[in-house]
Structures are given as C-alpha cells and as structure tokens.
Amino acid sequence: MYKTVDVSRIQISQLMLPSHSNFSGKIHGGFILNLMDQIAFACASKHSGSYCVTASVDTVDFINPIEVGELVTMKASVNYVGKTSMVIGIRVESENIQSGIIKHCNSSYFTMVAKAEEGKAKTVPGLILNDKTEVKRFLKALKRMETKKHRQEEFDHSNFSLENYLDKLKGYRVKINLPDN
Template sequence: MTKPGKAVCVSQAVVLQRMLPQDANPAGNVHGGVILKCIDTAGSIAAMRHCRTAVVTASFDRMDFLKPAFIGEVVIFKASVNYAGRTSMEIGVRVEAEDLITGEIRHTGSAYLTYVALDQDRHPTPVPELILETAEDCRRNREARARREVRLAEKHRERASQNEATAC
C-alpha cells in the first residue's frame, strides 16, 4: 500500500539545544556523543513527520565532525528527508553552532541516518513517496540514492564474506 506523497519541506525539523557544562568532553568542547544523540532526535522527528508512524533508527550512515561546538553555544540541528524507499528513509542532518554573543553561526557537522517506519505491531510499514520540489531537493535525493547503493553493496559483501567457510 503506497501512501500519498509528501514534499521535503513538509517534514523538515529544526531542533535547537543550548549546550551546558554537563555536555562537555574532557577537552572542554561539546561531547560528540551529545551531538549524536541530538542528531538522532532531530532525524527521527523529520522521519516521523514524513510517515506519521513510529520509526526506528536502522543505521547511522555517516557523521562528519567539521568544527567543534562549545559550551554555552546553541547547537542547531536541521533535518530533512533526502530519500524515501518502500519502508525506509534517509534523513540528512546539518549541525550548526551559534555563538549567542557574536551571532556567528558555524557549520560544525553533517550526518546521514536511515530510519524504518513501523506499524502498530512494530513491523516495517510503507512510507509516503518523497516529492522533490527544488533543485536542492533533487541534488540531495540523487546523492542519497548513491549512498543507498553503496550501503546495499557493502551489506551484500559483508554477508557473502560471513558465508565463506574458508575465510580467516
């Protein structure tokens, strides 16, 4: 059963989090694990807005930490659906840090996550088609499809390797 399509802009999520001393790592920056948790939260909001069902994080495909975020800053997590398959979605999350005193905003990281939509019995369920409206939507979708092909090929290679009886 295919659900009606939804535009990328309908499900976008922006989550802001002020980083406090308990969010620090030993170097005094915001701990990467805190950033990852917030990314997953923002990503799940965008995924649930798209499919309007419960979702589960299937994979954290990639995380690029570009610059540190500092204690006292507001970290902004911008999540969008890049690709919608049959029951899964790739969500891209852009992470920015804002210095509240100067107003400077820095791109500090980007991540790609895959979520699977779940029905009431917690089984995978179809998601709406993704309607691409802008050139940016199309670019992100094209890149997400390429990442999906790489993920599937890697999963196939891993399974084949696990099934080889003579492998070390």
C-alpha cells in the first residue's frame, strides 16, 4: 500500500503564553521541542495507521526566538519512508498577531518508527511523491542518512587512528593533553 504525502500532512497552531517562557522571556526551546515531537507523532501515526515512537531527531537549529503572545504554527509532512521508519519534516513559524509578521523559527527532521500492538516494529505504507519538492525532500533524507552512516563508519571503524585527525584540530580553541601510553 502507498499513501501520498498530503494524506498525512498536519498543521497545528498554538498561542504562546507566559507559562511557556524561559528566564529571558522568550519561549522555552524545550517547550517547542515537545510540540514538535507531538506533531511528528501525529503525522507518522496518521501515515502508518499505528502507534509510533521517536527514534531520533536530526538537527534542530533555533533560528529566531519566539515571543510570548505570538502564534506558533508547525507544519509536518512525511519526507521519507523506510520499511518501518518514517522521516517527518517539521517547519516552525511564529506570527506576531498584531503586525502580521511571520518568521521562520526552526526546521527539523524526526525519525519515527511504527509499532504493532505487541511492540514490534511494523511495516509502514510506501510514499507517493507528487511534486518536485516532495522528491527533493525524499532525496535530502537519503543524503542525511548516507552522511550519518559514513560518519559512524569513519569514526567507529576498528582502524580509526586519532593521529590522522590531530592536524584538523589546529586553529580551534582546544588543547590536547593526552597521556603518554
């Protein structure tokens, strides 16, 4: 079975209250991450038709702060599907209700895994890509996974040698003080 991206696309909006703010008066990043996890769950569950869990979160860059009183809108869509996992792309925007100014606050990618009732991973429907943006998002998800796999192989390989990398650290604010073994 295959489903289109549009079938599971979700958008939520919420007014930011003083109780959501941190000590500097901006909306707490942890609160935004919680909302992002909720919308990722809803989007993945809608696509898979089952309960889903968060497997990983890739790159959450807080670009612009969110102010108390702004309306935050989150948009989520399935960007990639594997056998049992889905990558959910999330875009977060805030709107100053008085001025109408909208700003992009962050984007992120949540990998969600569908679960069957007994807790085992469950196969998810395939994805029908209907436009160039959806194809590009799928390809970008593949590239992120490829890059992550390459990085893990490079640094976790049994032949990894720290000495091959020490020159790369020159120019950074780091002192290396390794014991002589």
